[in-house]
Amino acid sequence: MAxxxxxxxxxxxxxxxxISVIYQPAANAxxxxxxxxxxxxxxQSGLADLINGxxxxxxxxxxxxxxxxxxxxxxxxxxxxxxxxxxxxxxALNGFLIYRLFTTVLKDAGVDNAEGIVLxxxxxxxxxxxxxxxxxxxxxxxxxxxFAMALYFALNAIADLRHPTTKRWLLSMLIFTCSVFSLEFFxxxxxxxxxxxxxxxxxxxxxxxxxxxxxxxxxxFLLILGxxxxxxxxFGRWVAHYGAEHHEKLxxxxxxxxxxxxxIKYLILLRHWNxxxxxxxxxxxxxxxxxxxxxxxxxSFVIYGLIRLxxxxxxxxxxxxxxxxxxxYLMPAATFHYSYLLLSENDRLGFMASAxxxxxxxxxxSRLPRRIYYTIACVYIxxxxxxxxxxxxxxxxxxxxxxxxxxxxIWHSSIHPxxxxxxxxxxDNFMGIPIFKSWNDSSDIWKSIRLDNPRISFGSFYxxxxxxxxxxxxxxxxxxIDSITIxxxxxxxxxxxxxxxxxxxxYENQDYQVIFNDGDCGNxxxxxxxxxxxxxxxxxxxxxxxxxNMKAFGIEQW
Numbered sequence: 001m002a003x004x005x006x007x008x009x010x011x012x013x014x015x016x017x018x019i020s021v022i023y024q025p026a027a028n029a030x031x032x033x034x035x036x037x038x039x040x041x042x043x044q045s046g047l048a049d050l051i052n053g054x055x056x057x058x059x060x061x062x063x064x065x066x067x068x069x070x071x072x073x074x075x076x077x078x079x080x081x082x083x084x085x086x087x088x089x090x091x092a093l094n095g096f097l098i099y100r101l102f103t104t105v106l107k108d109a110g111v112d113n114a115e116g117i118v119l120x121x122x123x124x125x126x127x128x129x130x131x132x133x134x135x136x137x138x139x140x141x142x143x144x145x146x147f148a149m150a151l152y153f154a155l156n157a158i159a160d161l162r163h164p165t166t167k168r169w170l171l172s173m174l175i176f177t178c179s180v181f182s183l184e185f186f187x188x189x190x191x192x193x194x195x196x197x198x199x200x201x202x203x204x205x206x207x208x209x210x211x212x213x214x215x216x217x218x219x220x221f222l223l224i225l226g227x228x229x230x231x232x233x234x235f236g237r238w239v240a241h242y243g244a245e246h247h248e249k250l251x252x253x254x255x256x257x258x259x260x261x262x263x264i265k266y267l268i269l270l271r272h273w274n275x276x277x278x279x280x281x282x283x284x285x286x287x288x289x290x291x292x293x294x295x296x297x298x299x300s301f302v303i304y305g306l307i308r309l310x311x312x313x314x315x316x317x318x319x320x321x322x323x324x325x326x327x328x329y330l331m332p333a334a335t336f337h338y339s340y341l342l343l344s345e346n347d348r349l350g351f352m353a354s355a356x357x358x359x360x361x362x363x364x365x366s367r368l369p370r371r372i373y374y375t376i377a378c379v380y381i382x383x384x385x386x387x388x389x390x391x392x393x394x395x396x397x398x399x400x401x402x403x404x405x406x407x408x409x410i411w412h413s414s415i416h417p418x419x420x421x422x423x424x425x426x427x428d429n430f431m432g433i434p435i436f437k438s439w440n441d442s443s444d445i446w447k448s449i450r451l452d453n454p455r456i457s458f459g460s461f462y463x464x465x466x467x468x469x470x471x472x473x474x475x476x477x478x479x480x481i482d483s484i485t486i487x488x489x490x491x492x493x494x495x496x497x498x499x500x501x502x503x504x505x506x507y508e509n510q511d512y513q514v515i516f517n518d519g520d521c522g523n524x525x526x527x528x529x530x531x532x533x534x535x536x537x538x539x540x541x542x543x544x545x546x547x548x549n550m551k552a553f554g555i556e557q558w
Contacts, residue, residue, distance in 0.1 A: 011099055011119075016092035019126060019135070020085065022385075026136050026392045027084040029399035033434045034139035036447050039078070042070050043451075059235045061227070064181040065142040072141070078452070083138050090144035091135050095122045097151035098355050104158055105199065105321070106363075109314045113370065120377045121362030125355050129387040130266060133347040136395045137434070140348050142182040147352050149179035150189045157193045157216040161200055161208055169215050176220055180227055185332055185352060187227070190220040195324050199317070258334040259327060260294040261285050266354050267361060271340055272387040278340055298327075315363055322360030329353040342432025342468070343391060391433075397472055398430040404543035405436070406448045411456060414547050418459045420511065420535035421446075424488045424527070424548075425476045427540065428466035428498040436466065439501040459534075464488075464514060465525060466498040475541025478548050478557040483532070486548065489524040491541065491558075497525060 042050070050066050076082040099122045106114035125131070134140040156172040179186040194217045201209055232238050261282070264270055270281060284290065305312065305320040312320075333349035365373050405427065415421060426445055427435045436444040446461035465488070467474075474495060479487045497504035497516055504525075506515050511530055518526040537548040541558070549557060 008096075008100065012092055012096040015095045015122070015126060016089055019092050019095075020088040022127070022388065023084065023088055023132075023135055023392055026132075026395035026399070028080040028403075029395040030087075030136040030138045031078055031080060031083065032137070032139075032398075032402060032448075033437050033444060035137070036444055036451065038066070038069055038139070039073055039451055040447055042073050059237075060184065061181050061231065062142070062183070064178045065145075065183065068145060069141060087135055087138065087141070087144065090141075090148065091126070091131070093148050094144060094151070094355070095126050097148055097155065098122050098125065098359065101151055101155055101158075102359055104155070105196070106318060108158075108200070109318060111314055111318065111363075113366065116374075117362050117366045118359070120365075120374075120381075121359035123381055124358035124362055124377075124384070127381055127384045127388055128266065128354060128358065129269065129272065129384060129391045130347045130354060131351065132388065132391040132395060133344045133433075134351050136392075137348075140351075143185075143348055143351050146179045146182040146186045147355075149175045149182070150186050150192060150352075153179070153189055153216070154193050154196055157197060157212060158200065160212050160216065161197070164208065164211060164215075172216065173219070173223075177223065180224065185329065187224055188328055188332075190217045190224070191328055192325060193217055193220075195321065195328070199321050255334050256295040257285050257291040258338055259298070259330055260290065261338055261340075262330055262333075262350050262353065263326070263357060265340065266350070266357055269384065269387055271343060272390070275341070282338075282340055298323075315367060318363050319360050322356045322363065325356035326353050326360065329356065339432075342429065343394060344434075345429075345432045394431045394433050398433045398435050401427050401430060401469065401472060401543065402435050402448070405445060405540065405545065406452075408545045410538065410545045410547065411449055411453070415458065415536045416534065417457050418534075420459045420533055421461045422512070422527075422535060422537045423461070423463050424465065424478070424486075424537060424539040426463040426466045427469050428501075430469045430472075432468075435469075436463065437498075437501055438463075441500075460511075462509075462511070464512070464527060465504055465516075467495045468498060470494050473542045475544075476539050477541075478539055479555070480548065480550055480553050480557070481526075482553065483550065484529040486527040486529075486537065486550075487518070487521070487524055488527060488539065489521065493523065495523075 050070055051063055072083075072086065076086070099118055102118040102121065103115055106118060111117065134143050153172050153176050156168050160168060176186075176189055179189060194213070197209065197212055197217070228238055264281070264285065270278060273281070301323070302320070305316065309317065309320075330350065330353040333346075333353070336346065336349055339345040339347075362377070365376055367373075368376070423443070423445055426443070428437050429435055436448075438444045441462075443461045443463045445463060446458070449456060467476075467490070471492075475491050476488050477491055479489065481487060499505070499507070504514075504516055506513075508514065508530075511533075513528045513530065514525055515528070516525040518524070537550070538545055539548060539557075540546075546557070
């Protein structure tokens with residue numbers, strides 16, 4: 001007869017197999033942008049520089065993240081299948097730990113059919129199309145590892161209420177410390193634990209409860225205090241990554257509705273509606289009535305729930321718990337730009353929060369008669385799989401574009417060594433999925449080429465402009481006006497020009513000037529060269545790259 005542990009691990013295997021199969025079409029994708037930067041840093045920096053944070057382009061303590069990435073990149077290199085199975089295994093582990101945590105909570109609370117409710121909540125989380133960015137993009141390793149560590153820490157805190165052991169606490173503190181040096185989100189872990197322990201307060205002996213609070217909340221908070229002090233000494237400010245001024249927006253009225261927007265986005269799959277419908281819904285949610293109304297509704301629910309906590313139905317208490325945890329993990333993301341037009345962009349910011357929202361959704365539906373509940377749950381899971389498969393296929397297509405660009409024979413046959421290279425229309429993203437997106441002047445195309453072809457040498461390499469692709473056949477055509485002037489024109493409508501991760505504007509450097517929407521041309525830009533040094537000018541259409549013929553004046557080059 002199978003033991004309880006064996007049965008539990010069968011759930012993990014089930015999650016892993018399902019996820020691996022769903023994401024298999026995108027197995028080669030996601031080795032882009034930050035992942036390319038990190039690979040370059042690891043090739044150029046030693047372990048000492050890694051620990052001292054010299055490889056970081058942002059002011060953060062990501063030592064554990066980079067230790068893991070350094071190890072895996074040395075182990076796997078750019079082998080996409082190895083990375084695919086690593087990430088699907090970690091994602092399945094997240095689902096398994098969520099299952100363990102909420103099965104424990106619901107069973108201890110006396111909820112009927114706890115295992116079925118939690119399993120459906122986990123499946124809602126695993127098949128949500130919004131998880132694709134974290135599962136496919138290899139720069140999101142710390143989201144998967146950090147959330148797993150936070151969930152494991154919380155599980156150990158609950159276990160400590162029953163059977164406290166020093167060994168468990170020391171292991172938990174080691175894991176918590178690693179998570180703190182993975183991503184700022186996981187500074188919230190003691191708050192997660194505090195909320196869960198208070199949920200258990202009335203079922204625990206007062207002495208045991210106080211000891212667990214001291215071990216799993218107060219001591220971790222002291223560690224976090226030390227983290228901030230060291231950060232202040234090293235970087236001269238208190239708040240990591242984006243700084244305190246960014247997170248002060250949390251108390252702005254515009255931020256209140258963001259919590260509501262994320263809930264709507266996840267529950268009704270808003271991001272996958274058509275453009276007009278998305279615009280209409282988000283315009284409605286941006287209204288002041290919704291902004292203040294959402295705040296009033298949430299506060300009223302919380303206050304009412306706290307007042308009547310002892311008399312509330314146990315499912316209502318679990319709903320309140322899920323809402324608290326959803327809001328907790330959404331607070332750091334709520335001050336960022338809320339993305340809804342393009343797919344995948346910034347979906348990682350809601351990754352942890354969505355686990356609690358979708359578990360709460362399952363608990364809410366479980367109030368219905370069981371047969372109706374299971375029917376609605378199956379229909380909802382089915383509805384989620386369609387946009388999920390769509391997202392996976394978009395990631396697959398983005399990888400085709402990436403590989404076709406980086407591995408194109410033009411880099412070996414048509415460009416002389418030490419020539420300057422100007423790439424006129426680098427693909428920034430495909431339907432929102434990053435391809436060669438960057439937030440500085442460096443070229444991700446050039447960095448990607450050099451990683452696997454270190455012998456190739458050009459004088460300099462510029463991505464003059466980037467654009468969002470909506471189809472694999474998108475591209476531009478060229479008209480050479482004179483020896484120093486080129487007009488770059490989209491072949492189709494529905495694209496726009498990008499630069500450094502946002503919409504492009506006019507700019508210039510020592511070699512050229514760029515003017516967007518020049519004259520009466522609404523879908524083009526003009527490039528004016530400042531010198532006639534040896535250079536190759538490249539443009540892209542679909543999977544093809546071509547070199548501009550600078551002597552063909554006035555002729556459209558396709």
